[in-house]
Amino acid sequence: xxPPQRVTLADVARAAxxxxxxxxxxxxxxxxKVLDETKERIHQQARELGYRPNAIARSLRSAKAGAFGLVxxxxxxxxxxxxxxxxxxxxxxxxxVMMTSSGEGWSRSAWYEALDGGRVDGLLxxxxxxxxxxxxxxxxxxxNRSVPGVARHLVLDDERAAGEAAGHxxxxxxxxxxxxxxxxxxxxxxxxxxxxxxxxxxxxxxxxRQLAGDYTAAGGRAAATALVRDAPDVTGIVAANLxxxxxxxxxxxxxxxxxxxxASVVAVHDAEIAEYxxxxxxxxxxxxxxxxARGIELLTTLPPTESIAEVVDAPIELVVRDSTGPVR
Amino acid sequence: xxPPQRVTLADVARAAxxxxxxxxxxxxxxxxKVLDETKERIHQQARELGYRPNAIARSLRSAKAGAFGLVxxxxxxxxxxxxxxxxxxxxxxxxxVMMTSSGEGWSRSAWYEALDGGRVDGLLxxxxxxxxxxxxxxxxxxxNRSVPGVARHLVLDDERAAGEAAGHxxxxxxxxxxxxxxxxxxxxxxxxxxxxxxxxxxxxxxxxRQLAGDYTAAGGRAAATALVRDAPDVTGIVAANLxxxxxxxxxxxxxxxxxxxxASVVAVHDAEIAEYxxxxxxxxxxxxxxxxARGIELLTTLPPTESIAEVVDAPIELVVRDSTGPVR
DNA sequence: CTGAAAGCGCTTACAG
DNA sequence: CTGAAAGCGCTTACAG
Numbered sequence: 001x002x003p004p005q006r007v008t009l010a011d012v013a014r015a016a017x018x019x020x021x022x023x024x025x026x027x028x029x030x031x032x033k034v035l036d037e038t039k040e041r042i043h044q045q046a047r048e049l050g051y052r053p054n055a056i057a058r059s060l061r062s063a064k065a066g067a068f069g070l071v072x073x074x075x076x077x078x079x080x081x082x083x084x085x086x087x088x089x090x091x092x093x094x095x096x097v098m099m100t101s102s103g104e105g106w107s108r109s110a111w112y113e114a115l116d117g118g119r120v121d122g123l124l125x126x127x128x129x130x131x132x133x134x135x136x137x138x139x140x141x142x143x144n145r146s147v148p149g150v151a152r153h154l155v156l157d158d159e160r161a162a163g164e165a166a167g168h169x170x171x172x173x174x175x176x177x178x179x180x181x182x183x184x185x186x187x188x189x190x191x192x193x194x195x196x197x198x199x200x201x202x203x204x205x206x207x208x209r210q211l212a213g214d215y216t217a218a219g220g221r222a223a224a225t226a227l228v229r230d231a232p233d234v235t236g237i238v239a240a241n242l243x244x245x246x247x248x249x250x251x252x253x254x255x256x257x258x259x260x261x262x263a264s265v266v267a268v269h270d271a272e273i274a275e276y277x278x279x280x281x282x283x284x285x286x287x288x289x290x291x292x293a294r295g296i297e298l299l300t301t302l303p304p305t306e307s308i309a310e311v312v313d314a315p316i317e318l319v320v321r322d323s324t325g326p327v328r
Numbered sequence: 329x330x331p332p333q334r335v336t337l338a339d340v341a342r343a344a345x346x347x348x349x350x351x352x353x354x355x356x357x358x359x360x361k362v363l364d365e366t367k368e369r370i371h372q373q374a375r376e377l378g379y380r381p382n383a384i385a386r387s388l389r390s391a392k393a394g395a396f397g398l399v400x401x402x403x404x405x406x407x408x409x410x411x412x413x414x415x416x417x418x419x420x421x422x423x424x425v426m427m428t429s430s431g432e433g434w435s436r437s438a439w440y441e442a443l444d445g446g447r448v449d450g451l452l453x454x455x456x457x458x459x460x461x462x463x464x465x466x467x468x469x470x471x472n473r474s475v476p477g478v479a480r481h482l483v484l485d486d487e488r489a490a491g492e493a494a495g496h497x498x499x500x501x502x503x504x505x506x507x508x509x510x511x512x513x514x515x516x517x518x519x520x521x522x523x524x525x526x527x528x529x530x531x532x533x534x535x536x537r538q539l540a541g542d543y544t545a546a547g548g549r550a551a552a553t554a555l556v557r558d559a560p561d562v563t564g565i566v567a568a569n570l571x572x573x574x575x576x577x578x579x580x581x582x583x584x585x586x587x588x589x590x591a592s593v594v595a596v597h598d599a600e601i602a603e604y605x606x607x608x609x610x611x612x613x614x615x616x617x618x619x620x621a622r623g624i625e626l627l628t629t630l631p632p633t634e635s636i637a638e639v640v641d642a643p644i645e646l647v648v649r650d651s652t653g654p655v656r
Numbered sequence: 657c658t659g660a661a662a663g664c665g666c667t668t669a670c671a672g
Numbered sequence: 673c674t675g676a677a678a679g680c681g682c683t684t685a686c687a688g
Binding site: 381 | 664667668
């Protein structure tokens with residue numbers, strides 16, 4: 001089936017009776033001043049021989065990989081699926097492929113070393129340790145997170161998202177609200193907490209509680225259980241992410257608290273799964289595709305050493321489903 | 329922060345006062361007969377200069393990309409997350425990175441062309457059109473699907489998985505069973521139907537129904553609705569995939585049919601989401617990681633032109649949750 | 657309009 | 673024990 005060996009520019013040149021350099025120029029469309037007849041001959045031979053350019057050789061010569069890398073912690077989180085989709089589309093527009101990877105099976109340092117070896121023109125880093133970034137030669141950008149000491153990052157407007165979630169509950173009449181947070185090292189959770197807190201703080205008479213969480217359903221469930229036991233006055237819950245919100249729903253159900261009749265839940269981030277839980281979960285949809293796309297854009301346009309701290313400028317949308325309702 | 333330009337082998341050689349070829353051999357650990365002193369000097373200079381090998385140059389020279397590609401239709405399906413994890417681990421064991429992509433934003437042919445340009449040592453194809461495969465120079469392997477005319481594929485034991493699902497329902501006393509299928513062009517759905525049919529066929533007095541589906545929750549919901557209307561005797565449903573099963577659960581709930589009291593549902597494939605739906609969905613867990621890992625193994629060990637049609641040899645496991653129970 | 661040359665950064669026989 | 677040379681497949685000035 002597949003030919004035993006690669007066809008190179010030299011093969012085409014030989015077949016067409018011209019020099020490789022001419023073949024290169026014609027095939028890349030770089031040269032207008034070539035006899036139509038010659039052009040035709042070259043194209044035809046290339047086609048017949050099944051010539052396919054060697055991207056590696058081209059990369060070496062032009063010092064351009066034609067690819068971008070995206071490092072994520074894992075593939076099972078639907079949040080990353082959306083970032084990837086945005087990044088792939090933006091990269092394709094520039095003729096570059098995206099190579100997405102979680103580095104599973106690699107030591108972190110070996111992994112970064114492999115990626116830094118000219119294989120990519122830039123690296124979007126959405127997960128993994130940030131300490132190795134300092135030694136990177138390839139331009140990189142932290143995405144959806146900011147880390148002290150790393151001068152290039154692009155994040156979402158987490159404050160605003162949590163603020164909208166809180167605002168939704170307040171508008172429904174809820175006055176005693178709780179926030180189920182994330183792991184201590186997740187800066188996204190910090191910002192969401194800050195946004196939540198600020199939004200509720202504007203309301204006289206409203207109270208606020210903060211509960212530890214870990215971005216998992218189990219954590220959300222535990223938080224809800226504790227809430228029912230320790231703070232029965234709370235009727236509105238904002239979960240810092242989707243799994244926490246789903247877990248909170250479970251915890252409330254276990255405790256016999258009816259949603260949305262007796263308590264309301266909103267989670268930050270939206271994904272298909274929110275449609276499948278019972279009751280369907282109200283969420284705040286974040287512009288994750290735009291995050292991925294903008295990341296690629298910054299990577300290609302910004303000087304590699306320039307600092308950047310940007311917030312994605314795209315709409316955040318409250319998606320009201322069945323887990324929120326008027327108080328009492 | 330990052331140095332303005334790359335450090336090459338030549339830079340290290342100059343700094344250490346030796347030839348590049350020697351640096352290459354020492355740094356790669358290829359040469360034992362070198363003075364310890366020289367070795368030390370080379371290593372130290374490499375360290376000080378922050379030398380990092382250029383993978384592209386190495387690839388060109390050695391005609392080995394050090395990377396594998398994995399083409400999937402999209403990243404939002406949790407099934408692929410598990411395949412990717414298995415493939416990444418297996419590739420890492422061979423010192424290769426995995427570049428996973430859905431080719432979003434590319435035309436299918438341009439995409440395959442880009443991947444076939446020496447960037448990867450092999451291609452695992454879990455999605456997308458199969459017609460371009462014939463023109464590929466790089467070794468490839470169809471994964472989780474088999475296509476007529478494509479002589480290399482690795483699939484799961486779909487027959488057995490559906491058979492186990494049916495067997496579970498039969499053991500619970502269900503005699504009137506239905507199968508919610510997948511799209512017409514999904515060979516996995518065909519095999520699951522065959523396995524379902526064979527398992528039920530062995531039982532005297534058991535009846536079987538086949539319903540159209542499309543691997544989506546909406547399709548599963550419609551199928552369940554039709555079932556309640558047209559075949560009220562059916563008490564056991566096997567869904568060809570997870571979304572279909574979740575949709576079937578919704579359809580039954582809409583129709584007021586209680587699960588598992590009045591009807592049982594099992595779905596092929598397992599993922600976290602099965603834990604979150606109500607009632608928690610009984611599933612058949614497939615060895616997806618093993619599929620990814622075995623795919624890489626075959627790619628690296630099999631001669632590129634050799635045909636192969638293999639079924640992954642790893643346990644399939646019934647995961648009993650709350651959506652199945654004894655009949656009536 | 658076309659060709660010859662140089663070189664991207666590495667590796668691998670081959671000398672010495 | 674170490675160096676010099678050739679070459680992987682391409683692209684890009686530079687000649688003619």
